[in-house]
Amino acid sequence: MTELTVSRMDFGNFMRGVREDAHQTLLAAAAGLEVSRQVIMRMEEGSPTKLTGPLIKLLLANYGASAEIRDEALRLWSELTEQDKMAKAQGNSKGFWKAYTDQVAPAFPRFLRLEGAANRVLVHQPVIVPGLLQTPDYRRAIIRIDEPDLSAVNIERLLELTARRQVRLSEPGFRLDALISEAVLRHCPAIPAAMAAQLRWLAEIGERENISIRVIPWSAGPHRGLTIQPFTLLEFPHGSSGTALPTVVFVEGAIGSLYHERATEIDRYRRAVASMRAVALTETDTRELVLGLAKEYAL
CATH class of the missing domain: 1.10.260.40 (lambda repressor-like DNA-binding domains)
Structure with a gap:
């Protein structure tokens, strides 16, 4: 809710x-x-x-x-x-993610709660496709890398969690901006056919008005995306008090996760976003690159 x-x-x-x-x-x-x-x-x-x-x-x-x-x-x-x-x-006061807390890191339920409340999400990802944009086969491959011994049942539960998160993409008033490295498109955690399907999906969903996907090409030169960790910046609608809710940046690491809320910290991430946007491909050029690579995977 x-x-x-x-x-x-x-x-x-x-x-x-x-x-x-x-x-x-x-x-x-x-x-x-x-x-x-x-x-x-x-x-x-x-x-x-x-x-x-x-x-x-x-x-x-x-x-x-x-x-x-x-x-x-x-x-x-x-x-x-x-x-x-x-x-x-x-019957939903605890949030849909509560049924999956045994399968995610301890800090992740808070992120899911914030993601569910945000009306705008901006994600920077230099390595893999952001979770909100992953296809089931691609997501399954990522899960198997992290949890090679996870049962088939629990893998399907995690896929179900991802699908429920992705419902936000179709909700009125929600916007997603994704800044991804070209490396995301060329890393191959899944079989070529799954990669081709994943990239075709990126091209398709990126045409929605509320979704912007821009690739930072390898030829871009120096930019802040090279030195900053993957992060998600979440913005929220005004509450009934009339005050703006503070923006939150979530930084997920291999061992632990961090939440940044101080204005000085948020400003650093906004400057990083500006640096990356300055060198990123346009949405149209991104789509052309993504579809071209999808064809290569499909060969």
Whole structure:
């Protein structure tokens, strides 16, 4: 339920602002409620917590919030709890990805929650096709590289998870921008026939108005994409508070993952995006290159 996730993030962002205006640390805020620091942190990042209405009121009192700020916070909290009740009644309050958490890295469910709430996703990938654009056969080959002993049943579950993520591509108001290296097209994790089908799909889906796929050719010369890790930049719609939800950058590593939210960090990634866009092929030229390579794979 996208609205529920956005409401959680909106409420958490608002409460973070109230805490910072009160010049209180996470530790001090937690101590006032006799909860752990992680509880306050999770609330502010938009994750579900065990906090209740009375505890929210106590937290606002500890922050010394004005009546106007308190009323707005409680309005957002009421909106959140109502949506939570509706989601539970529909049986989907925990998100579709909960059924697959035993098959993904511990940090990935948070990414899936954020991806499900974002209205714009920009992905930089220098090695493999981004997950939202992978065909089943290509995805199956990638899974087998990472998990060669994974059972056929669990492979199919991961394919199902990818398919459910890809529903976003057809939702109104959602946009995907992908900046990929030419190496992505030439690396061959799957058999040639699967690679040909994958590239044909990239060319086809890239014609949608809400999807932009641009390749950075090997001939591009120096650019930030050569020195920065693969990342996904997620932007979100405004919450009902009227404030913009903070942009988040997700960086997935072989061992662990990072989330960046500070403005200075986001600016670095935006500058990297600008550097890559300056040397990337146009969407039309990208499509021609992709289809040409698809034909080579099909030979």
